[in-house]
Amino acid sequence: MTGTQTGAPKAGAAADIAAIEADFASLGYICNADIATSIFLSQRLEKPVLVEGPPGVGKTELAKATAQMLGKPLIRLQCYAGLDESKALYEWKYGKQLLYTQVLKEKLGDLMEGAKGLKESMTRLHEFDDTFFSEEFLEPRPLLKALWSQEGAVLLIDEIDKSDDEFEAFLLELLSDYQISVPELGTIRAKHTPIVFLTSNNTREIGDALKRRCLHLYIPFPDSDLEQRIIATRVPEVEANLRAELVAFVQGLRKLELKKQPAVSETIDWARTLVLLHARELDAELVRRTLNVLLKFQDDIDNVDSDVNALVAQSREASARLAG
């Protein structure tokens, strides 16, 4: 295998990963070892990370937390159908260029003063600095900003699956070599390799070429233990037994057939709601009244309605088991 040295691994790998996890935790982003490993690898290998997973599990949040942890600016590019390079990469400042040509026209008289014949005029014109296509007239968009950034940056390309195929192809150069080509200027390289995150909700299959250039991180719904920790950090006001109950309830809910399963962000919202309502424990009536925080389709709410009693009983049991 080329590129694989059989040298001893850096002893600190595990420690580094643990440190990343702890740093994230101190910023209020609770993650598992998988996620921390991906951050570790992306830093060391200088590779972009493609993050996939159901909506609301904290894909975008991961990029934000990373930027905060490293103390680097977060540059975000939201993708949508029809996004093209003039919005993502750069655009010429046409207005300024027009002004420049007008200034040039006025200066032309001075420049050509005393020139004999067409040939000499042309030589003089060529000697004149041509700045029409230069970086001064370049309006940087998010991708170029990330490359130009002095202290390095965290670049988040959000919901890449929403963009067109052409845009995906156009990202390849950036992702593999951290450089981009502007036809009029040549290649622009990154001053500091930015840390790149791409997120996708999997509304369409991402191309193989793009996947090949990235590390691939799949964030599933968190398990009960992790979700409890997340709630404890994000909504510290909620009491331990209620927290256990509500997490157990949401976990139970995810096992049902639903149009849209409640994500972590919805669990957090629900926990906040329950705190606002001064709830001390779950009961069926309370759950029914606040179900619309968790479920976003009326069909889902109707379907779950009959299961609420059983689910509440279940989550109470689970919570009691935890306490006992």
Next chain:
Amino acid sequence: MSEVLADFIRALRSADVRISTSESIDAGRALALVGYDDRTTLRAALSQALAKSQDDKEAFGETFERFFAFDQFTRNPPSQDSSEDENDSGDEEKKGESGGMPGPGSGGLSGEREGDGAPQDDLAGLLASGDQAALQMALAEAARQVNLNRIRLFTQRGMYTRRMMEVMGLDALNDRIEGAERDGETVKAERMREARDGLREQVRDYVEKQLELFTKNTGRQLREEVLSQVRLSNVDRSDMRFLRIVVRKMAKRLVALHSRRKTVTRRGMLDVRRTIRANTGFDGLLFHTIWKKSKVDRPRVIAVCDVSGSVAQVSQFLLMFLYSVQEVLPEVRSFAFSGRLGEVTDIFKKSDLEKAMVETLREFGGGSTDYGQAFRDLEALAISGIDHSTTVLILGDARSNNGNPRADILKKIHARAKQVIWLNPEGKSLWNTGDSEMRALSPYCDRTVSCSTIRGLERVVSDLLRSAS
């Protein structure tokens, strides 16, 4: 180190995970960073570098567990331990004695393992000491020396087992057993013999697992290839479940291929309104020109399937195809008939395909085929839904039991629809023989296709999707 990774990648590839060279390089770099120390970290790192979709992640998980499963010596405790359990603590001294016997051997153990090639003469000591980790390492080392990763056929199992035993020091062990017997230490000889046989079992088990790991899918891939080209009516019942997986796979490929909604630029047609809007910032000078575009619409499909007798088999897979590509073919209405025709769209939307098919067959299968009746019913049910963007797919053998096939209704449908495609599972030479009405019906079809294999169905569906773009 890299050899282990290369083997692992080969195992992954045989489990249908596509891994490019650049990805294996990444995996190598990741591995150099994290090392083999921590299993979860190793797993996370390799999974991120190698498995890039959810299916891949699943396959990765399975393969990782099996590849890095060092469970060879955990189930059977080594002979020493078991004998200790049986006897009382009084045997403690004796154990010490026998364990200490091959003293020089166990002393050189660690040095031995590093030196390549030379068979280990301390196998007896290793077995007696019951050091599982050391045994596992010796086993892996032996496997490396005999190139176990080259194993291809199950008939090679015996040979590899034998060779691995030899590398691990079988001869020396045999000598020692003989020696013990000669010296009259029958108990010890017996114990060693037991250990040897146990080890042989372990090695064979290990070899089998590796065989499974590296060749698991070659047979399956061949089977997939063959089955997709066999006439569906000839496919054995036991293979049906397997074929469903094949169809699902093909459908997935089609979806990926056609998932992009195309817009066609009409060259030369300037979109004046949008051009002016885009250039207002530049004082009305036209920097950007915007051309008129038209979005290509996905076809609406009406599938009419004969579910009688042998045609049912093909119908089942056609419907399966159509409903598996729903992501790119959102509007499918399906009708099933043998005598009477009825809509089965809802059945297929609600329940999974297998159940839906059973229900469809119960409801509409079994009767004697009557195309006239079917077309009459179709006209009553769906003619208003057929317009210039509708593709009508009819699957059947056109054998109407000598009833009037009512070609006039098909003519009416043909006039309204974008296209009518007739799929006939029979070979072309059989059309128009007996009670087949293809001659009467084919004038009102844009295409008539003979199609009886999974491959054929795939082609039809693919064409259907392409015609949309």
